[in-house]
Amino acid sequence: MKVLVCLMGKSGSGKDYMSTRLMSRGFLKMVSSTTRNPREGEINGKDYYFFSMEEFNEKEKQGLFAEVVEYNGQKYGFLKSELDKIKESNCLAIVTPSGFEQLSHMLKDYMVIPVFLDTKDDERKEKLLQRHKNESNFEFYKKQIEDRMEQDRKTFARVLNIKNIHVYHVDYTSETADEIIYDIMETVQSFEEREGRILILDFDDVIVPTLDKAVDIYNKENKKRIKTDMFKEWNCENIVKGFIEYFEKVDFENISDKNDSIKWIRELNKHYDVVIATASTSNSFSRKESWIRKNMPFIPWKNIMCVRNKDLLEGYAIVDDATHNLVNNKTKRKFLYNAPHNQEYTGSALRIHSLEDVYNVLVKNDLGWE
Numbered sequence: 001m002k003v004l005v006c007l008m009g010k011s012g013s014g015k016d017y018m019s020t021r022l023m024s025r026g027f028l029k030m031v032s033s034t035t036r037n038p039r040e041g042e043i044n045g046k047d048y049y050f051f052s053m054e055e056f057n058e059k060e061k062q063g064l065f066a067e068v069v070e071y072n073g074q075k076y077g078f079l080k081s082e083l084d085k086i087k088e089s090n091c092l093a094i095v096t097p098s099g100f101e102q103l104s105h106m107l108k109d110y111m112v113i114p115v116f117l118d119t120k121d122d123e124r125k126e127k128l129l130q131r132h133k134n135e136s137n138f139e140f141y142k143k144q145i146e147d148r149m150e151q152d153r154k155t156f157a158r159v160l161n162i163k164n165i166h167v168y169h170v171d172y173t174s175e176t177a178d179e180i181i182y183d184i185m186e187t188v189q190s191f192e193e194r195e196g197r198i199l200i201l202d203f204d205d206v207i208v209p210t211l212d213k214a215v216d217i218y219n220k221e222n223k224k225r226i227k228t229d230m231f232k233e234w235n236c237e238n239i240v241k242g243f244i245e246y247f248e249k250v251d252f253e254n255i256s257d258k259n260d261s262i263k264w265i266r267e268l269n270k271h272y273d274v275v276i277a278t279a280s281t282s283n284s285f286s287r288k289e290s291w292i293r294k295n296m297p298f299i300p301w302k303n304i305m306c307v308r309n310k311d312l313l314e315g316y317a318i319v320d321d322a323t324h325n326l327v328n329n330k331t332k333r334k335f336l337y338n339a340p341h342n343q344e345y346t347g348s349a350l351r352i353h354s355l356e357d358v359y360n361v362l363v364k365n366d367l368g369w370e
Helices: 015-023 053-061 080-087 097-106 121-130 138-155 174-195 210-222 261-268 282-295 355-366
Strands: 003-009 065-071 074-079 091-094 111-118 166-169 198-201 273-278 304-306 314-320 330-337 350-352
Touching: 003 015, 003 097, 003 174, 015 091, 015 174, 053 065, 053 074, 065 080, 065 097, 074 080, 074 097, 097 111, 111 174, 121 138, 166 174, 198 355, 261 355, 273 282, 282 304, 314 355, 330 355, 350 355
Parallel strands: 003 091, 003 111, 111 166, 198 273, 198 314, 273 304, 314 330, 330 350
Antiparallel strands: 065 074
16 A cells, blocks of 8 residues: 655745655656646646646546635635556645545555655745745735735644644755655655554454344244344354354345445555455355455455464464464464453453444554544
8 A cells, every 4th residue: 555645834934845755756747737837947747737717627527636725815725636656656645634534534545654845934935035035026916925825824823733644843944855755755754664564354343234134134034033142152052053154144245344444444544454354155255345345446466365263364463252273373472352252251362342443453552543
């Protein structure tokens, strides 16, 4: 999975300079489109796609933009075709806070890193004025710059509320710029190093509530009132004779996820190579696979597997509700998903109650991302 670095900063904060430095490190720039006029030296298609307001509005009407924002009286947006670049390489984009929110939502299955280049207003104003100091209509540009700075105050008023934002203080020295680029590259590299770590997830009663659904079907067909918490051992046949056949009757097409599992798998997948491994019959596996591909298209098909013996699996971590699946497999971290049948377990696996718990341990605590 690739990384998108979103550079944010007020006018004159050095966003273009930082983007050039990152591109020299192999990043592809997601080129924004705008209705503003090109500045001296800017190239259409490299710095921005420059459109007239009429052209921009027509493309917006056709639904060609992933996001559109207004800034200083001009329109900005990313064409949907630009978003495809992240499939090839790590990318960068220059955005406003509202643009970041829209872009990060469009690319929610990728790691999007928000970066804010903070500057002192007086230094920034001086830098902007220097661009026009030899212009005959200097006073016009001075007023324009003052208006832009006022607009900046409104546009970036809540930028520090963005979750996990990286804030860098810019003083326009090459030393500080070097430090900022180094730190951004360290952040990206630390993510890339985690990408190869495999996180193995069980399907039944970890991702979806299979036992609950099997109990519902049993009760409906037999006019009985058994409960899930009756199954205090793994072999359900010892609890209710003939119950195993009801697992095969579960309608996976319409089953909901368990404890927001889709949400947390999406987040975990940004940090780990998520593999879903389930012990199933060939009939039920095909139905489970269909559910996964429909509800979690961000999981590659090759990461969905039917495994009867999970001792064969190797990875960084595993999450399962069956205690026997956590004994001999070659994983560093083991998580036991709480269930009635595993209450007597006293092994070393960490007991969890949702995949949010796994996220909190692996991402928040171990990796320090929040």
